[in-house]
Amino acid sequence: MRPELGEALARWWSWARSAPYQVGWERRGFRSSCPSDTLLARSETLRQLLVLAGNWPCDAAWFATWLSHLPVPGGALAGLLASEVTAGNDAVTEALLASAFGRHPVSGTTRDGLAALLGSDRPDLWEQVVVLLRAAGRQEGLRSVILEAVDLAHPSAFAALLDVVVSEDLVRFAGTVRAVGVWFGEELAARRTGQLPGLLAELARALVDPAPLARERVQPGAPEETFVRLFALAQRDAHAAVAAAADLLAGPSGGDAGPGVRRAAVRLLAELGLPQARAALRPCLADPDLAVYATAVSAWPTGPYARDRHAQLDDDDVEVLLERVRTLGAPTKVETGVVGSRLLQVGSAHAADVVLAHRPVAAAPPEALAAASADGRSGAVQGLAEDPVAHRAALFGYVTDPSSWVRSQAHRALEALPEITPAEAALLQDALRRKAGDVRRTALTLLQRQSPEAVAASVAALAAGTPEQSAAAGELEQRAGLGGAEAAGAPPPTQLPQHLRHRPEKRTPAERPVAPPGDGFARFHATCLRVVTSLRAWLSEHRDVELRTWYGEVALLADLRWLPDAAPGAPLPLEEVLGPWWERTAPEFTDGGLELALLRAALPRQDAPWAASVSARVVGPVPEDPHASALVLPVIDSLAGSRWRSSWADVVLDAFEVLFAELPLSTLAGPTATAERLGSRRVLVEPGYEVWCDGREAFAPPESVLPLETLTPGQVARLWRLARFLDEPEGALDVLDGPRVRHHELYELGSGEGRLVPDQPWRHRPGEELLCRAVEAGGGHARRPPGRPAPRRRPGAATGGPRRHHRRPRGADVAAAAGLGTHRCCHRGGRRGAGRRDWRGALAR
Known part of the structure; x- marks a missing residue:
């Protein structure tokens, strides 16, 4: 890591003490007056920033320059760059401004870049983003990316942009309505947008109020107004919002205002994710209003990746929820939204799931275990599996669970036991009455973990049981070697029969294709270049044309990013826009459009020097244009598919042989040891998420370019041999007895346990149709x-x-x-x- 970045991280750590404290997809822009509330968010973001610093050891200005090209998870760089802007780093500020206005030679407008400008404490930069929003006009993409960055902005910057939304009547656009729904965590329908201008104006007034935050500031009104005022208060200090919402729930004003105000107060408290907010919500778990209960209990989520999954319940809370288990019955959906729609499902099973998710599993009431859903039982088994020896009795209760997923988790945990007791063996013998294959496999495996005498007793007991148990008795006897010499010499059940053990010499050889010599593709270069350059100019000229998309919405051409696949003979894509261009360009093509198929096959899909070099052999040098429409490549793909002729197939196959004949082994993705042997590199972005640039994906897949139903048997054979090379570029490997290496899944701070896999790059198996x-x-x-x-x-x-x-x-x-x-x-x-x-x-x- 660069020393300059270390200093920037230190400044960011201090700056983030007053930044929004929530993380994850459901985060809101709430701030806290208590620095310890931001510790989790700062720790998570710091780990992500350290990973980025390890992959790209550069300073903050470099990250600002290349921001639109980096796989940045969860806006980690937005806070770092905002703190640098606040600290007066002019290089970062100039790069972010130039990118926002489209003047930067490398980067472009990004959500993280705009969030950095809005998250700083410089009103002059907020005003620049305000100008950008006013000038967005009909550019739906630009307007949406600005509004998506607003909720994490400085409260005063948030208010300035809300003024623009109200004064320019931006709520008439569907993208604005979706963004407002994300801010509040509710789904807004276009038909209910009439109230939005007034609510957003009230939110702006509440955000800009410079008076000291006090409980008296929030006065009860309509439910929507109450929620918006509390929301604005939480944008500056969540603890003040907790106190104000608690007053509305407990004081006489809350009772006089009716259940709507109570729902608004509970709705805000459930979003805050603070222990103080959950303490204020505990009385609401017994509220007779089902909407109030549903909103309150959502502060204790049941999902394994939820934001507040570590929240705890005390004994009184558990008793209240057990009463809900007895009385709620079947699941039902309850409307809990205040500004829009927020449907939550509650019922007996959900109440039991909440108890299991926020109570130590060993102390969970049996009533909750019995009533829980499959997801709730799955979470309980995960907790029990942390110590299978101590929780073995509870785990054996899930061996025959109705859910196969719950059973599989219990089975994996029980397989860690070195031996089983006679009582557990009796449970397994009874489980073998079931026909489920996973129950049978686990029971037979565990029954072998007894003494030979106990195994023989299990065989005898099973033989006297049901037909399923009797069949299991014979298999257990064979596995344990109790059936004499014949059974002892039998091959293990997991060993494949010899007639299924296909060796590499019996499989299609995976041989690198041989590129034909000479410059046979040179005659196509000029036309290919004219196609790309004229298409770029045409799409740029018509970027503001409104189109009705294939999914029924109206959008500008500039906002489209992809086109659906086109089969041979399909109509011209985007005919109202591309029709005149096609009529003008079509006479230049060879055989009705062969150059389109070559461009589809040979234009690189990765920024790799080897791919650009070999692509130039097929379609000639095509200069890059960072300002070109994102639709250029999708239009070429769609045109090549719809205009396809079978006479192109051999030329396209030649092109693919030229392209992949130069495939470097050092660009292949594979297991850890294989990647090190080949010299390939993977980039860790966040836990469980790695970025590989596999060279086999540098060009379009041959199977997607060549319509298989139009190929002759000889062409299918050529394509099959090419597909086999891409599947195993180092040659066919004996997957049964060949060399193996241990592959470690990368995480932020270390490696997993690893697993044995074949020592070869990851397989790219041909499709079933081919x-x-x-x-x-x-x-x-x-x-x-x-x-x-x-x-x-x-x-x-x-x-x-x-x-x-x-x-x-x-x-x-x-x-x-x-x-x-x-x-x-x-x-x-x-x-x-x-x-x-x-x-x-x-x-x-």
Whole structure:
């Protein structure tokens, strides 16, 4: 890490003491007057920043420069950059401003960059974002990204932007309504937006009030107004909001105002996530108003990744919730929203789940365990599995749980036991009355963890039971070696039969393709360049055209980022915009659009030097344009798919052979040891999330470019051999007895336990349709005779000349390589017309 970044992190640590204290997807922009409330958020963000600093050891100005290109999790950089702006770092400030207004040569407008400007304490920078919002006009994307960054802004900056939203009537846009719903944590419908301008104006007034925060400030009114005032108070000091909401619940004004104000106060308290807020909510767990109860109990979430999953319940709370278990009954949805809609599901099972989630599992009441849902029982088993020896009696109770997921967790925990007791063996023998395969496997495994005499007794007891138990008795006897020499010499049940152990020599060889010599693609370069440059200019010229999208909404062309897949013969995509461009450009194409297919295949999807170099051999040098529309590549993909001609197939296959003939092994993703051996690198972004740049993904997948139903058997064979190389670029490996390495999943602060996996890059297995067509075409296992060189031919010659012929071997080898066995369809590879049959039928057979 750079020393300059260390100093910036120290400044950020102090700055973040007064920053919003919540983390995660459901965070709000609440601030606290108690610095200890921000400790969790600061610790989580610091870990993310340290990971980024390890991957990119640069200073804060570099991160501001490359912000739009970094995989930043959860806005970790926004706070760091905001603290640097507050500290007077001019380089960071200038980079963020230039990016926000689209003047930066490297970066662009980002949510984190705008949040950094708005989160600083500089009103002049807030005003710049206000100007940007006013100038957004019909740019839905820019307006949305600004509003998405508002809720984490400085309260005064939040108020300034709210004034713009109200004065410019931005609530008429659906994106604004969605953003407001995110601020409040409720779903807003477009038909209910009439009240939003007044509520947002009230929120702006409450945020900008410079008077000292006091309980008297929040006066009860309509439920929406009460909630908005409390929300504004929490934006500056959540503890003051707790006191104000508690007064509304306990004081006479709250009673006079009716249940609506109580719901608004409880709604805000449930969002705060503070122990003081949950203390104020405890009386509401017994409230007769079901909406008040549902809102209050949501402060104790049941999800394993919820924000306040470590909140605790005392004995009185448990008694109240057990009464809810007895009285609520079946699950029902309750409307708890104040400004919009917020449906919560409550019922007996949910109340039991809350008890299990926020009470030590060992002390959980049996009544809650019996009434809990599958998710609640799953959480309970996870707690018990932390010490399976101490909690073995409770874990054995879940061996036959109705939920297979709960059973699997219990089974994994019980498999850690070195031995079982006679009472536990009796439970397992009784469980073998069930037909579930996972119960059978676990019971037989655990029953072997007895003395030989006890195992023999279990066999005898099972043999006298039901037919299912009797069958299990024979299997247990064989596993334990109690059936004599014949049983002792039997192979372990987990060993594959010999006829299913396919060795590499019986599988399709994975050989690197040989690129044809010469510059056979040079004749396409000029047209490819004209297509890209003219399409970029056309999309830029029509960026403000309104279109009705394929999912029914109206959007600007500039806001579209993708297009649906187009099959051969499909209509022209975006015909109202692209129609004139296509009429002008179509006469320049070879064979009706061959250059489109080449561009689709050869334009790099990764920023890799080797990919750019080999791409230039196929489509020529295509200069990058950072300001080009994001639709350029999707339009090319869609046009190539809809205009496809079968005469292009051999040329496109030639192109893919040129592209992947240069695939560097050092760009392949794989297990930890394999990646180190190959010299590839993975980037850790956050716990459980790694970024790999696998070279096989540098270009479009060949199967997606070539419509398989239009290929001849010989072309299918070529594509199959290419797919096999991409599947195993180092050659076919014996997956049963070949070399293995231990793979460690990366985490922020260390590695997992690891698991043994084959020593090869991660497999990129061909799709089912290509596999079945290769089986039926009979060309999947074609190989050249030893010593025979690869045929040489000019790229594209097959469009009008003779096709390349290959020996057709048995299709059974292809199916064997994929583990499909020798089905009848596998022996039909030599039949004429076999490749035209439906591939799904081959898979079914």
